[in-house]
Amino acid sequence: MVDVEFRRDRIIIRYKGKKWDWILEPRYWRNTFIWTAVLIIVPIIFYFFYPALLNTLISANLYAAIAIPLALMTLGTGRINFGPNFFIGVGGYTAALLSVAYKWGPLLTFPLAILLTVVSALIFSPLVIIARGLYYVLLTLLLPLVFLEITFIYSDTFKGDVGLAGIKLLVDTGDVKLNFLLIAYISLFLMLLYLLIVNKTIKSRYGLIMAAINDDEEVAHGIGVNINLVKIISFVSAAAMIGVIGWFYAHYFGTFAGITYLPLTFLVKILLVIFIGGRAQVFGCVAGGYFIAFLEMILIGTLGDIQPFIFPLILFILLFALPEGLFGLYRKRRYREYLPTLHVRR
């Protein structure tokens, strides 16, 4: 006989001498599994009841998928990169140019998009060694802006003002609604994969080394950490992950324009996914990504013309109203976990 007992903080199920506890108190929940299940179910629900929202789901997943490696990069280099969208540009343009010129599909452009992102990250990786905190912030901030300028200079190639069109689509079943559902799942898979990789990395011994660099580079060097190597690996690997999102954008929309991803407005959105999500905590990036994508969608639907300045205004208020971000509200209950504080060094 199954015996179910309801307590204040948990439900206990007993059966033939065995006992299962289902903890109700939020701090003991296995949140990762519950939320993953929710994220997997939501696209199906939207597919049948609110298909227009699938696009927002995809945006949310992609915002989170950019912010998660950016959090890793921040941790591993001990510096906040203010130009992650540069790598979106590299990945996206590589995929777009190859697809337009040679009619290559997403599977063929994928390795080259990663390769070129890695090469460009390696070229700029000395920045993590030579440029100190604030210098690094400014130099990385300039990278996407200069890239944007290049897309306008070589407008014949990059179509800087209107973007490259005619890129082969990521999924083409002939049914638009189904396409969106499949892309929503692919973006979700990508985001969850990044979450898994980054979370495992941060919790590994390598993550501890990265945290040491983030806390104090000199001390980390003093205890025998090859800080330059760790910083370059963190920078390049995270850049490659961000470049994949550029590839995704190109094949998802079938068009790619630098003016969409390289200006400050897109960059600020990504930074806010991190800060409003929860100060670069990887799980916070997911909360931040969904929050910002849905907020933007609601404001576009309701405010019309005034949305472009009301949206940043709300984010501006939230930046200061939620100093520890959305994930910080949850973290208050799990204060025992060690999570390194991210900061811009002077």
Add this chain to the structure above:
Amino acid sequence: MGEVLQVVIVYMLILGSIYLLIALGFSIICGVLRIFHLGYAYLFTLTVYLTWMFMKELGLGLVPSILGMIGLQFLISYFIYAGIIKRYLEREEIILTGLLLFSIIVEQLVNYKYPIQAGVYLNTTILEGSLEIGPAVISKQLLLASGIAVLLTFLFVLFFLKTKIGLAIRAISQDIYSSRIVGINVEALYTFTMFLVLVPVIVGTLLVAPVWAIDPTMGSMYLTTAILVSILGGLGNIKGTIMASYLIGVTHSIVSFIIGEPRFMNLSALILVMIILMVRPQGMAKSEALW
């Protein structure tokens, strides 16, 4: 070749002086408050569009509109300092993102109210026509702007070197804790510095407004220049800022007139900054103090 060289030198001096005017305020904030004012772009945008707003919406003349704009700029600067910078001085990522966001809000608001089709134009021309200096043909207004830039920088340097307030600000830029110990009112001087940086920005923007393009995103271009100059010169050092302004000026001139590709101006400046940073990670100046 001799003629091209003359053109390069003339434009180096003019562009360098104007870049100095653009970057001086940014550099002073870096030197004194030890933060990067990533919202610096909105100062340029507001200078033009607030003046225009007073002229169009209230029907005021140019001078009263400029005075109104200055008053509002001071007020906004005070709130930016008291509301963001002062409260989050130890959390730089919040300051940087917050200031950047504020700049975007201003840009979008201006774009909503006065999009590029609105044809905003400020007739702040003091000298009309152009002047031939050897083979170079220069707008007299730009020539005037560069002269004022040099004069203003000289006055700023004099202020920092010869006055008691300047001395106190330099002390803060060197060591904030020691400054407090000797009785300097750091908070008041921070606010004063926020006001001080408005001077070169407002003067510079009004002088170049009739010659250079005006649109709601104009601030980003000036911010890019200010960032490049500031990094190259060394954080917040005025000597370094002066040297870096002219170095970037000469780079832009060479790219435009010798290589013949003016489109690569910013790219060339960025490459120059990176090369110099590899050799001197702290920039061209010897120290990060103001002078």
